[in-house]
Amino acid sequence: MSNKETVIVLDFGGQYNQLIARRVRECNVYCEILPYTVDIQKIKDIAPKGIIFTGGPNSVYDETSPHYTPEIFKLGIPILGICYGCQLMAYSLGGVVTPATDNSSSEYGKTETQYNTDDVLFKGLPESGISWMSHRDYISEVPEGFSVTATTAVCPTAAMSCPDKKLYGVQFHPEVNHTENGKSMLKSFLYDVCECKGEWKMESFIDTTVAQLKEQIGDKGVVLGLSGGVDSSVAAALLSKAVGKQLTCVFVDQGLMRKDEGDFVEETFTKLFDMNFVRINCQDEFLSKLKGVVDPEKKREIIGTEFYKVFWGKIRESYGSGFFAQGTIYPDRIESGKGDAAKIKTHHNQVGIPEDIKFESVIEPLKDLFKDEVREVGEKLGIPHQLVWRQPFPGPGLGVRVIGEVTAEKVHILQEADAILRDEMDKCGYSEQMSQFFAVLPGVKTVGVMGDARTYDELVAIRAVTTDDFMTADWAKIPYEILGRVSNRIINEVEHVNRVVYDITSKPPGTVEWE
Structure with a gap:
């Protein structure tokens, strides 16, 4: 301690x-x-x-x-x-x-x-x-x-x-x-x-952590897997402040992120921070592995396996030495007091390193912070608000928001629809009132009439919830006029969509995500 x-x-x-x-x-x-x-x-x-x-x-x-x-x-x-x-x-x-x-x-x-x-x-x-x-x-x-x-x-x-x-x-x-x-x-x-002095402040945390990272890393390199999520982004910014170009961030863009999100991540970390940024664009490889797969658990398994293979394959090529960093935060490693086993939870931020790759040790600069503290550090380090307050996003990305088989065309449709939803929520100031909102492509085609002609095209579903802890959630009561604008824009601006519906299911009995 x-x-x-x-x-x-x-x-x-x-x-x-x-x-x-x-x-x-x-x-x-x-x-x-x-x-x-x-x-x-x-x-x-x-x-x-x-x-x-x-x-x-x-x-x-x-x-x-x-x-x-x-x-x-x-x-x-x-x-x-x-x-x-x-x-x-x-x-x-x-x-x-x-x-x-x-x-x-x-x-x-x-x-x-x-x-x-x-x-x-x-x-x-x-x-x-x-x-x-x-x-x-x-x-x-x-x-x-x-x-x-x-x-x-x-x-x-x-x-x-x-x-x-x-x-x-x-x-x-x-x-x-x-x-x-x-x-x-x-x-x-x-x-x-207790006569505490109240010395736990984010400014002092940043200064102390940067000094410790400089001492620990010395003149060696450090590699971080950057997902574009809050935790890995803040970890990257801290490491950049400490060691600059000694840091290499590897960003695997599997093509299943939201519209332009990969470009936004690259622009943020190449323009605002001193580091080596490596982007691997591999949508084609991921989609080929997902061809014909409809079971959601199978999709998750394929995406996770392929990500692991691509990421560690790149590390083996050039970066398998020095230190490995990850965005583990405090809740990821808390031991539970329930029961006598008291085991530490397994979490996606705690990555298993292949046996043939030998780093000196693993660095976890955020391991003492809760999520709200991580966001505060991110703000103070100058990470854009949009990234610091990024909503929860599933590890498999849009792969589990496209219901059924995932194809390039379906991903494109969903990205465009989701971007319109986000744009409208931002313009009306409603984004801050919701815990999570997104579009889903259920894989259902419906009959419509557009330009006096019959259509048979995709349905887009909108999901928005409010919650304190994501254990339970209520559907967000978005005003009808906002939903109307979203629906009108999606149908008029996104090809192959002729109907928009709004999900009014709470959790339970539903879940936040559809798959």
């Missing part, structure tokens, strides 16, 4: 573990998420300024549920327990956690809460407010030395504290937006209890 001041989020299987860490970082304090299975010696080695216990779905009095050694409370490090973490603190230190025998003791959702504003967490806040609860068990008796600092109509211990030992617990979730003044409560813990 570096010498930056750090707060640890100890994950007991809570659904909000990443959200807690992001809220801490929003207070300009660096934060790491560790699974509850981590050895206490690692925590001692990190020497954090504070520790936060997450929530979790279990009951603390069930000995098979996640627990942690009581030794952690003797380290003298400030600890904040949230929900299950609060109950675990109480249970571990001699308090009583009681199971709800009926619904009268459980709470879910927005709950009127009374606060003791003499407590450091609630100082300066209103004496009552809404907090977000999600629990069945409750703390019926706090440990010795603790006092109750918040209550609700049915929860006798909505918060507790032991200032002498710097131990605090809240039954509710201050990290969610539904809890009024929740961020202020977390900030009080970080600054008034």
Whole structure:
């Protein structure tokens, strides 16, 4: 661990573990998420300024549920327990956690809460407010030395504290937006209890990372696979700032990107940044492999395999030495606290290197950042807004937005239709209101009348959703007049399209993508 001041989020299987860490970082304090299975010696080695216990779905009095050694409370490090973490603190230190025998003791959702504003967490806040609860068990008796600092109509211990030992617990979730003044409560813990200085800022991150990259790379080369996505683009910009022409970015353009996107990526990184940019145009090869293939999983497999072959084939030719860089970000490598296995997730940003290619090591300059922090770094490095805020785009590209067999003609039709949709959304200022929007070519032909003549041509579907986390999503309520303009332009400007439809399916039961 570096010498930056750090707060640890100890994950007991809570659904909000990443959200807690992001809220801490929003207070300009660096934060790491560790699974509850981590050895206490690692925590001692990190020497954090504070520790936060997450929530979790279990009951603390069930000995098979996640627990942690009581030794952690003797380290003298400030600890904040949230929900299950609060109950675990109480249970571990001699308090009583009681199971709800009926619904009268459980709470879910927005709950009127009374606060003791003499407590450091609630100082300066209103004496009552809404907090977000999600629990069945409750703390019926706090440990010795603790006092109750918040209550609700049915929860006798909505918060507790032991200032002498710097131990605090809240039954509710201050990290969610539904809890009024929740961020202020977390900030009080970080600054008034943990005595953090708030040194985690993107400007200092950039300066520190660039210096570290210069030292690590020295006079050797580094290769990065640039996809044009946010993560790899920001990683490329950071490396360029650090080592300039020692960086080679290899961009595989398989011809399945949005209209002119490959040209935009090339122009951005050749004009704005100092690096070697290698573009491999290989649409014909990809389309030949996809000929006759209609199954979406088979298409994904072919595109992934061909990409791997093209990319590493180019590396073998000229660049198989020095360092290999990739755009891994923090969520890609977080160990889950759910279950005892605690395995690291496999993610597309963590690429497998063929055994015959020997780099000195892998460089991951963004490995400590969440997505919103990556975007902030990108903005500060001068990457165009359009690229920094690029919407999620499937790895196989338009290969899975053309339903059925993928051909050059179908890709062209979809690129043109999608470009019109984006142009209209940008002109009316509606782009910022949607999480994702795109066109789909379902492979359905319909009868139409154009210029008094019968047509039998392609149908284009429009998909647009709003969501906070992409786990669930609602279809976007785009005004009819905007949809009308989009439809009119696509039909008039894109050859072989005579009908446009709008997808009004939420997730679930649908998914965001069609394939």
